Amino acid sequence: xxxxxxxxxxxxxxxxxxxxxxxxxxxxxxxxxxxxxxxxxxxxxxxxxxxxxxxxxxxxxxxxxxxxxxxxxxxxxxxxxxxxxxxxxxxxxxxxxxxxxxxxxxxxxxxxxxxxxxxxxxxxxxxxxxxxxxxxxxxxxxxxxxxxxxxxxxxxxxxxxxxxxxxxxxxxxxxxxxxxxxxxxxxxxxxxxxxxx
Amino acid sequence: xxxxxxxxxxxxxxxxxxxxxxxxxxxxxxxxxxxxxxxxxxxxxxxxxxxxxxxxxxxxxxxxxxxxxxxxxxxxxxxxxxxxxxxxxxxxxxxxxxxxxxxxxxxxxxxxxxxxxxxxxxxxxxxxxxxxxxxxxxxxxxxxxxxxxxxxxxxxxxxxxxxxxxxxxxxxxxxxxxxxxxxxxxxxxxxxxxxxx
Numbered sequence: 116x117x118x119x120x121x122x123x124x125x126x127x128x129x130x131x132x133x134x135x136x137x138x139x140x141x142x143x144x145x146x147x148x149x150x151x152x153x154x155x156x157x158x159x160x161x162x163x164x165x166x167x168x169x170x171x172x173x174x175x176x177x178x179x180x181x182x183x184x185x186x187x188x189x190x191x192x193x194x195x196x197x198x199x200x201x202x203x204x205x206x207x208x209x210x211x212x213x214x215x216x217x218x219x220x221x222x223x224x225x226x227x228x229x230x231x232x233x234x235x236x237x238x239x240x241x242x243x244x245x246x247x248x249x250x251x252x253x254x255x256x257x258x259x260x261x262x263x264x265x266x267x268x269x270x271x272x273x274x275x276x277x278x279x280x281x282x283x284x285x286x287x288x289x290x291x292x293x294x295x296x297x298x299x300x301x302x303x304x305x306x307x308x309x310x311x312x
Numbered sequence: 313x314x315x316x317x318x319x320x321x322x323x324x325x326x327x328x329x330x331x332x333x334x335x336x337x338x339x340x341x342x343x344x345x346x347x348x349x350x351x352x353x354x355x356x357x358x359x360x361x362x363x364x365x366x367x368x369x370x371x372x373x374x375x376x377x378x379x380x381x382x383x384x385x386x387x388x389x390x391x392x393x394x395x396x397x398x399x400x401x402x403x404x405x406x407x408x409x410x411x412x413x414x415x416x417x418x419x420x421x422x423x424x425x426x427x428x429x430x431x432x433x434x435x436x437x438x439x440x441x442x443x444x445x446x447x448x449x450x451x452x453x454x455x456x457x458x459x460x461x462x463x464x465x466x467x468x469x470x471x472x473x474x475x476x477x478x479x480x481x482x483x484x485x486x487x488x489x490x491x492x493x494x495x496x497x498x499x500x501x502x503x504x505x506x507x508x509x
Contacts, residue, residue, distance in 0.1 A: 116380075116402070116405075117364060117373050117374050117375055117376075117379065117380070118375070119356070119359055119360045119363055119364055119375050120360060120364060120373055122356045122359075122360070123356045123357060123359075123360040125356075126349070126352050126353040126355075126356035126357070127353065127356075129342065129346050129349035129350065129352070129353055130327075130338045130341070130342075130353075131337060131338060131341045132334070132337075137329070139402065140328060140329075140399075141327045141328060142360070143397070143398060143399040143402070144327070144328045145326070145327075145357075145360075145361065146360065146361070146364055146373060146398070147397060147398065147399070149326050150361045152323070152326035153326065153357055153360075153361040154357070154358065154361045154362070155323050155326070156323040156324065156326055156327075156357060157354045157355075157357035157358035157361065158323075158354075158358075159316070159319045159320045159322075159323035159324075160320060160323070160342075160350055160351070160353060160354035160357070161351065161354035161355075161358075162316055162319075162320075163316045163317060163319070163320040163339070163342075163343065163350075164342065164343070164347045164350040164351045164354065165351070166316055167314060167316055167317060167343060176314050176317055176343055177314050178314055178315070178316050179314075182314065183313075183314070200340070200344060201340060201343070201344065202337075202340040202344070205313070205336065205340070208313075
């Protein structure tokens with residue numbers, strides 16, 4: 116096989132969910148039918164990898180010092196939603212009608228991995244909470260052990276600044292079947308059942 | 313969302329089997345965890361799209377005028393296997409122990425799409441057959457209507473040059489169940505049943 120082709124196939128495997136077979140299929144597809152778009156992808160990748168940094172205000176991905184969300188004048192400045200990564204920010208933006216601001220931790224508290232308050236930019240967050248505009252801090256870290264611990268820590272930070280912390284509700288996902296919900300979730304949902312009006 | 317990020321997600325959709333959701337997942341994955349490999353992929357893509365052309369002898373992908381398969385001194389020069397695309401060449405190389413040479417049509421006879429003998433490089437193939445080295449022409453075009461017609465045409469070309477044409481056998485795939493084999497294949501396999509010794 117041609118050296119460059121072999122290198123392309125190997126390089127494509129950095130994409131999540133792409134193994135040797137898919138990588139080969141992708142390489143042949145681009146070479147046989149989509150050279151123009153392949154070149155465009157090369158350019159977009161190069162630019163994105165080099166130029167996308169983090170917003171100095173919310174730490175979300177941004178190629179400008181302040182991202183469009185933070186710079187927007189139409190977003191509500193009284194609620195701040197804390198997420199672990201830009202992926203979760205995108206998920207919330209796409210699924211909900213939330214119109215407030217965000218803060219991205221770029222991780223979760225995990226002392227064993229060397230991730231402490233400093234690495235998560237909690238100084239920046241505390242500054243933000245101290246500005247006096249924010250009334251509610253939505254804690255949207257993941258429902259994992261570390262995510263919960265991070266939420267707990269952030270809730271204390273919020274209370275100290277006189278801000279109301281809230282957390283996404285836990286329970287049975289909509290549209291699922293109880294039979295297939297994991298035990299922990301089911302036990303939690305059962306224990307925190309709510310009165311119907 | 314950042315402009316460059318949006319462009320990267322859009323560009324990733326040129327990959328086969330990658331929709332909006334996977335493209336977003338890939339972009340975030342690269343940005344959050346694999347910037348180095350992302351940059352490497354950009355370079356490999358750019359080089360491959362620009363520099364990979366076709367071998368002047370067999371028309372397979374190659375960045376050199378003659379590909380490594382054609383230049384090899386250890387491959388059998390008496391058999392030539394004709395395939396439609398480089399993808400199929402790779403599949404045969406990887407699945408079989410074939411040690412002969414190849415010729416890639418880069419298509420199949422399809423007059424309605426403007427693909428005639430000239431577009432498929434049949435002049436080059438005829439020259440090759442005329443060199444006198446080849447004894448068997450293996451017709452490995454796809455088992456579709458157009459692939460069969462192409463094989464038929466090539467078989468005549470081979471016979472005219474005094475070369476034995478052969479075709480991949482058709483029938484029930486190994487390891488499958490008859491119940492799930494399509495009717496056409498089953499009818500063919502039944503009609504061309506072979507005597508057991």
